[in-house]
Every structure is written in C-alpha cells, then in structure tokens.
Amino acid sequence: MQQAIEEGFILDVLRNYTSYKLAFKLANKGKEWDEKAVEHAEAMKGLMRWVRLHPYNISQRVQIVVEHFREMVTPLLDGKAKAMVVTGSRLEAVRWQIAINKYIESQGYDIKSLVAFSGEVNDNESGPEPFKETSTEMNPDLKGRDIREAFRGDEYQILLVANKFQTGFDQPLLCAMYVDKKLAGIQAVQTLSRLNRCYPGKDTTYVLDFVNKPDDVLAAFKTYYTTAALEGVTDPNIVLNLRTKLDEYGFYDEHEIERVVAVELNPGAKQKQLEAAITPVADRLLKQFLAAKNAFKEAESDKNEAAAKAAKDKMNVLLMFRADAATYQRVYSFLSQIFDYANTDFEKRSIFFKYLLRLLKFGREREGVDLSEVVLTHHNLRNKGKQRMKLAGDKYPELSPLSGVGTGEVREPKKAYLNEIIEKVNDLFKGDLSEQDKLIYVNNVLLGKLLESEKLAQQASSNTKSQFDNSPDLDSEIMNAIIEALDAHTEMSSQAVNSRAVFEGLKEILTGPSRLYELLNEQNSAS
Template sequence: VGKRYLIQHSAGSGKSNSITWLAYQLIEAYPRNEKAANGREADRPIFDSVIVVTDRRLLDKQLRDNIKDFSEVKNIVAPALSSAELRQSLEQGKKIIITTIQKFPFIVDGIADLGDKQFAVIIDEAHSSQSGSAHDNMNRAIGKTEDLDAEDVQDLILQTMQSRKMHGNASYFAFTATPKNSTLEKFGEKQADGKFKPFHLYSMKQAIEEGFILDVIANYTTYKSFYEITKSIEDNPEFDSKKAQSRLKAYVERSQQTIDTKAEIMLDHFIYQVFNRKKLKGKAKGMVVTQNIETAIRYFQALKHLLAGRGNPFKIAIAFSGSKVVDGVEYTEAEMNGFAESETKEYFDQDEYRLLVVANKYLTGFDQPKLCAMYVDKKLSGVLCVQALSRLNRSANKLSKRTEDLFVLDFFNSVEDIQQAFEPFYTSTSLSQATDVNVLHDLKDRLDETGVYEQAEVNDFTEGYFANKDAQQLSSMIDVAVQRFDDELELDLDRNEKVDFKIKAKQFLKIYGQMASIINFENIAWEKLYWFLKFLVPKLKVQDPMDEFDEILDAVDLSSYGLARTK
C-alpha cells in the first residue's frame, strides 16, 4: 500500500475492461503474510475501498455497468451520482466506488477522517485527471485531516502541502494511452539509469498486430491550401511579420468561402468513397474536426446546405459545449441538432446520422466503432493528436471493419507532424530524467527581482487565504501587485519584460504544482508564492501588439482559394 503504478494501454485496446478487471481483483486481494498485512488482520482485505476516478462523464456509467457485469455479488458497486452519495460511500467503506474527478472537490471539506483505512485509487487517463486543483482536492479527501482550527498559518500551509502529496494509505493505479512527462515522473517506475517507464505496457504496435485496434495513419492524406488576398490599404511593416502571416492565415481559414470549399471536398469524399460504397455494411460514419466552435458551426451549416442540394441522403449532427454567437446569432448544440445535448451520442449512433462536426468535444473518451473517416481542419499535436485520430481505431468485427476502411483527410497538419505525434506512443513512452527542482529556485529569484510584488504582500495574502478571509479583501491584496505591474512610472517594465514575468510565473505554477505531489520537500516560501501567483497571474494583462493588426484584417479580401492534395 502506498505505491504508484503507471499502466500504459493503447487507446481502443479495451482499457475500460482492464480497469474493470483490476478493480474487481483489488477488492478480493488479501495479504500473503503478516508483513504484507501492514499491521492489519490477515483475513482483512488489503483495501477497504477501491475508488475508480474518471474525468470523462461518458465513461462513468460505462465503467459502472462493466463492473456490475464482472461481479457475481449484487450491489458491489456503490452509486456516486452526487457528492453526498460519494461521501457516504467512502465513510461506509463501500467496496467499489466509481466517480468523476469533478465530484471530489465537493467532499474535501466535509469528509470524515479516513486515514485509518486503505484505498486503491484507479485513475483513468491519468494525465488529465491528475493536473491542477482537482487532483489536489482528491488527495486531500482521502488523507488524514489535521486540526483545521490551528492558529499557526505556517502549519496550515504545511498541511496543504502534505495534502497534495500521495498518501501512504492509498495505492495509485494510473491508466493512460498517452502519458505525458509529468505523468511518467509521478507514476512511472524509476530505472537504474534514471529514466521513468510504465509498470505495464500494452503498446499501440502490439494492439495493432494482435488485431485489437486498427492503424489510423495507414491511410492518412493531406491537402495544402493556396490563396490570394487583396489589401486596400498601404503596406504596413507588421503585415509581413511571422505573427501577422499567422493571423492572416487564421482569417483565411475561418472565412465562409474557405469553409464552403473544404466542406464540399469532405462531403464528396464521404458520399462517393464511404456512403455509396456501403462501407462497414452500410453503417460507416465520419467526423469533421474543426478549429473552434465558430468554425464548427460554419462547417455544420455549409454541410447541411450541400446535403440539401443533394436530396439529404443522410443527417449530420454537431457537438460543442455552451453557447456561441456567430454573425449576431446565438447557437447551442441542442438548438442546432433538434434534440438535447445529452442525447447527441445516442442519436449519432442511429443509421440515419452519418457525420458529426466537433471542435473539442468527443475528441477523447468517445467510442463509436462505426467511425471510419475523419476530416481534420484543426492543429493537432502531441497527446491530443493521438487521442483524436484514435477515435477511428476501434475494431468492429461484426461490421468487418479493417484498416483499409479507415481514411483521414487533413487540411491543416503535415504528414511529418502526425508521425512525430504518434512516434512516442507507438511502442513505449519513457522520460529521460526527472524534473530538476533547482529550476524553482531560479524562477523564484527572477520573479522576486522584478519587483512586481513584495514578500510582505505574499505573506499577508497567504495568511489571509488560509484564514479564510473575505474574497474581496484577498482580491484587494492582489490588486496592489497588479497596479505595480501596470504602472509604467513605478517599475517601468516594457511589454517584453511584462510578458517574460507572466511566462515565468506560469512556469513556476506548473512546475511547483507537479513537483509538490512527487517529491517530499517542504519549502514554505515556495508554497506561499504558489498561492499568491495562482491568484495574481489571471489579473495580469499584457497588451498584444497584434491587436493593431486587426485593422489590416478589416481591409483584406480573399480573392481566390484553392486546395491541392499533397499525399
């Protein structure tokens, strides 16, 4: 108990079933001898409860159903549909508790002392569930709570630091297909050469060879865009800068003319190469991956218009969160689809729906074996690239789905970009060395030297924060540093210096947030600065000189746009 295990299983290889089987085995695990019992009765299970944590709501019900199917004992899975149910299940020692990471913050302050119990925590997609304050709250929930009435502020700070570490009364089993460096360092096994590797590996290569998943980049094709613009104002030095060109490209790629052109290519391919050929026994589906919600809405409208002109051979759906105003009109997913947002997955599974337009939603944690075509108009790199394209790799034996049935048409990325993203995860992912803690010393020194804040202000803020002072009082404390940051007369920071300060502050927050849960060090000065910067950074505004480029965009017209297949 108290150890950490990283399980790297390829996306689509049955990770949910592996999590289910592990949870079921852990509740039946008993110590082999007195030493393994760790002072507990030998006939008592090693773990009082197994907590399965997922940050994907789609998987919450799926995992609950899977574990119920595995177990012969009724009511072995405790429902945790609300924070109250979750708290009650933990306190009563329910065997298997499945919850989402979003529920943990609600139980942190009110949960009973659970330090005398032992837990197994199974984390699905470790890199996403384990970042930020949500994970801090999870560790606080299952650790021993000290006397919160302690008057010494430094004691309170130390307590918070300790609560963010992984407690000795819990073992962690972290599942992910695409581990980041921070995940490897936190959960991986350190090798003799200093590298970190997963405890267990089921690689993408092995999963493809054994037929559990399909090779999504075997049929990967790219298109390159060519366009001309006309500008009705005199040349501006900013116009030829790299940033200006990037902004101009974004303008071109989100224009309705451009989207209409690409939408027609997408639809032609899907109708003639997928739909009319009755791939997957006539049930094949496709996904259109777009840059953002605005472009998703424009693509959806363009595709619907094109489909109407062809007699509406099938229906399409769109998925995005919240609401978005485009051209003065407010849109929601439910309004555009004609059914509730919670029903999108079920409707898209119906045979009459063949294309799903998305921005960020459904790029992870979405299993639809009928997907075989993807049309990408979004920058994809690293983990997100692998996760997004892996939506296609689910095998479907009943539909005779093969690698030859898959097709990716990419308007944004290059073949080299995609290969580079997939390479680390094709076999095994390893981290060459641990994060150097001395980086924090250097960052703090540089931040202190800038003069944006004074140490007394940091001390006063953290003292007030841990004493639960009024939010308005705390905000006014932060505002002192904000005003100093903005005041050109007091500090005389130019734009580059302001940008540099904000970047270094963000780096400190990220690195310290990771290190505090890995290494057993307690540096009160770092902890104080962490909480101060966490509230300061969002208030720091740096003017972007590219804002002036907007006037150029207003004077630009897209005179021609074309596409050419590059692979």
C-alpha cells in the same frame, strides 16, 4: 502502441491517411497600407484566419468531407459508421456546421450532423445572436440531450468539434476523421486515436488531413509506437530556480501570498474576499505597465532614446514576470505529482500565481489589421493522395525533458508592410497553381540538392553567414543544382541559367527565407 495494434486491441489509424494542400492567392485593393507598418506575426495570423473562414474555402472542404463520407464511410459497419470533423476554432465550427447542413440539404442526402463547442460564439456574418451548442441553427434536434449520448445512436453520422472530444472520447463506431486544425506532438496522437477503437467488423479507418504535414504526424506517432523514451531527465530544481527568480522581481511579498492562500483554503470564503486579496497586487502591476507604456510613447515622441529604452525595459520586465509565473504554475503542477518538495511555500505560490495571472492582461493588445480590401483571387485544394505512413522503422523520436524554463526574453515584433506580407503568403502557397512557382522550385528542388553538398556543409561550419553568402563556391553549387534539375524543370532551370537576374533572385531566396546556411549548420550539428 505497436503491441496493442499487433494484438488487435486498437487499430492503426495511419493506414489510410490522405493529405490535402491548400494553394491560394490574395489581392489587396486598398492603398492605405502602402506606408503603414503592421505587426508581422499578427498580420500573418489575421490573413491566414481570413482565408480559413472564407466561405469558398469552407464550402470546398465541406464538399470533400460529405462526398468522401458517402462514398467511403457509409458502407462500413452495415451503414452505422460515423465520422468526426476537427476544426481549428469555435468560430470555424459554427461556419462549418452552417455550411455542411446547407450542402447536405441542397443534395438531398440522408445525413445529419452535430457540432460541439463550449460557451458562446459571436458571429455577425452568420447571425445576429450568439451561437451555442443548443442553438436551433447549430443542433436543432438535440432537445436537451447530451451530445455524446445523441451521437451514440443512429440519428447522427458526423460530429464537428472545436477543442472538445479530441481526447477521452470513446466512440467505437468512428471510422473517419477530417482534420482542419494544426496538430502537433501528443495532441496529434490523441486526436487521431479517437479512431483506433475496435468494433466487430471494423477493420478500416480513414483520415483526411487539410492542414498537417504527413511527416509531422508520422513523427508524432513514432514517439509512442515502440517504447516512449526520454532523451534526458527533468531536473526538479527547475521549480526552485523559478521561485527564486520570481521572488527577486520584487512585485509581491509574503504577506500578499498568505492573504490569497488563506482565502483559498477557507471553505466558507466568498468571491469578494478573494478579489480583495488579489486585486491590489494586480492593480499595482497593471498601473506600472501602463505608466511605462505611456512613458515610452512620450519618450519616442520627444526622441529621447535613453528614456524610451528605460520605459521599454520596464515593460519587458513585467511581461517576463508574467511569463515566468505562468511557467512556474505549469511546471510545479506537473513535478509536484512525482516529487515531494517538502515545503508548503511552493504550493502557496502556485495558488497565488493562479489567481494573479488571470488579472494580468497587459501587453496583449494587438495592432488592428484592416482586411476589408483583401480578396481571394485563386483557390485550389489539391488531394495529395494516400500517404505512406509506415510506423515501423529504425529511428523513433524521444520525449524531451523540461529544461530551460524561465530563461526566455521578450522579443520585439517584426514589422512588415501588409502588401509585402500578402506577397510572401502568395509565394508560399501558390505552388500548386503554377508549375513556374519559384519558391516551390527552390525549396523542393534546389535546396534539397544543396543540402547534399559536402563542400557547402564544410563552408557553412567554418564561415560566418556573410562569408558563406559571398562564397564563389556557393554560386557554382547553385548552378550545378540548377543544371541537375534541368530535365524535370526545364523552363525554370533555363531561365536561371540564361538570366543573371533570375539566378540572383534564386540565390537570395536560398540564403534568406529558405535558410540554406542555417540548415547546413543544423545538419552539421546533428551528424
């Protein structure tokens, strides 16, 4: 990447990178959740999705995108410059397209947008019929044209995408990208690199990121900036170990594998033949999981702990089998391109698992989370300014080899109360709404100072977490950090110094959600 940039083959897309931070508060008017536990991960996911799809949230981002495009991008390339908006889901793409067209029309701007997503999207809030790329509400003037071809001309200036055109899309007129999707690793590099194509007169690009942390994006790019290096070597025996583990589950036999492979390799085979070959295996496993699930519920009702554990173990074995089969297929597809396993049994299992996994739907049920009484009470989208994204430096991340596959375990979902979850979300995101936000104060100020303490680093490495939490040195180091922060955060520090309750609250956050003990040990391991 460095050589390509220096020699003018591509542009440095991080030169004008601006990040935004969302702050919001939620309130739950209903009381029905006070005593009902919900799955923590699913509730958090549901709440965040609800906020992202909230009309006010989208409208604020749309306004930022359109006004930035008009002010900064339109003047580029003699008015031919284009932009891409990367959304987090197909549903978000639909909502964005409706909102952006509405805003452009209300302002009377001479701008036209396209939206690209696959399949159909059902969104009763936006319209009674499913939405497609070809729907009149989405791309009314497309008239059967390919989106790539339509966007190439002068008619359209902004392209909204959802899991499309983030890789392999070559449009040199792209000068700006507005990111509203979580990106990581190579995906961040591939997505933002849609902007790096050279074009006569093109020397400026813009990235406005509503979601990702600048440091994470920079780390992803630095991996490929000089020389992409591996920190270790992938062991080709991973596939052999996985094959052995999967066979030992005893959920299929060689005859069933051969039956599916024979249909796959027969050019004249019909879909019904494939279904007849794979369905008996899938049905058997689905019935085993359902039986174990029912047995678990019955044992819990009868308060039979031994029977409940046995049923739960059976469910977990089936869930782990499915995860291992998916891992086998992914790893084999990669390694078989560069390593000859000299045994067709590996390929046959890859074919078998490909069709089996499509049918194994067990364990994906989610407890519903009622968000009908949740309301958005505060919203603030703050421009954090242009970030210093310096690719050249001393340290560059290395690519990790494949390792530890097939060694996972099924984890119990963490349970929490909905109101508690809302409270945590508010704690996490309300920092920009108030200078008094204790979590920002703890994580951005106190935690940073405590991680520099050699005394605490030594205690964390030689004590259990319980011993560390009760260390008198921890109290004194926290107090030192509070006093050091007194000038910049007078009111918060004064409260902590003068109130034991506030001090204990800060300590509880530091040793709990802020993971002071764990971070110190991670530091110790890295040094």
